[in-house]
Amino acid sequence: MECLLGIKGRDFVLMASDCVVSAHGIVAMKKDHDKMFKMTDSLVMSVIGHGGDDVQFAEYIAKNIQLYRMRNGYNLSTKEAATFTRRNLADYLRSNTPYSVHLLIGGFDREEGASLYYMDYLATSTKVPFAVHGYGAYFTLSTMDRYYHDDMTQKEALHLLQRCIDEINTRFVINMPTYKIRIVDKDGIHDLDDMKPTGSGGSQGPESMLG
């Protein structure tokens, strides 16, 4: 019922997550919950999962990444952090206490620039230009395929994200009124204003996006 989105632009990664916390399947406990965790100054991880696994695993990874920085004096790059996360998740997978989490890792480092990694609950990790977790994927991946291109500016990426959020709002049965947005670029992590679906529905984007 939860949704994570990520879009990699020319020199930034745009991360978005819904803000609903549900209980017993049907009750919306909270509608302003932040599902993203700051790993380092230029690395963000958004997580969804069952029964507390999401926060437990995310905090465990975040603390270990900080420990690496303290021991070695420099931050892990995005790829290294993703590999570390994948190794942990894969090791726990065949233990008695596997973590059931889906995550997106978005970061910026000097060697690779902006990168976005998709990881599912089985610990399959892959670098992608854009990604969505949750039921929201069924409503938005095609839109992203149509309008995404390699060199997107922040403005274009935000337009694309607005389209996707509008489509989820129109067609997904669960109500997700707000999305937390963060941008990771060379200057670090920037919190933007929460994005809400406009009334227009996903098929009507701004004129500039047509054609």
Next chain:
Amino acid sequence: MSIMSYNGGAIMAMRGKDCVAIAADRRFGIQAQTVSMDFDKIFEMGPRLYIGLAGLATDIQTVSERLKFRVNLYELRENRRIKPKTLLSVVSNLLYERRFGPYFIEPVIAGIDPLTLEPYVASCDLIGCPMVAKDFAVSGTCSEQMYGMCESLWVEDMTPDQLFEAISQALMNSVDRDALSGWGAIVHIIERDRVTTKTLKTRMD
């Protein structure tokens, strides 16, 4: 829902005259949903030795990492490159260690022996049963289609160019008939003195 067909994929290797070729599709999907079209399933274990892994994507990544670790240690201890048939034994051991909780992958090995320069193609099942092939080896969700295509197109003693044509046509036409495989293909042609890598554009669906 079978675990081996959760992600989908296809690997194929063929033997030629003094050369081998290994090819794979590039799709990473979760059942019907395609997530990525550049997921690597073939890994280099030596300058003329490649292993392709088909099956559950997380185990493809875990086994390739664990195998590379073992091969690195082997090469440090022995101070020489690993032979293809030794790699087959290492893979078989790695998989059989997990006999009652296996990695859900079926590997295909293609390489040229570093000393005798013999071409070598082999495969295993998910618990490490080794099989050396004199012609071709296939693995994946469309293995039946791949067996049919390989049986029709493979002939003995193909040159590298003929081998490239044969393996490309065989893989492309097999994955086109499988919903869970495809979205592009990558082919490595391994000869005595070089490795050529080519990407193919297949039906992107």
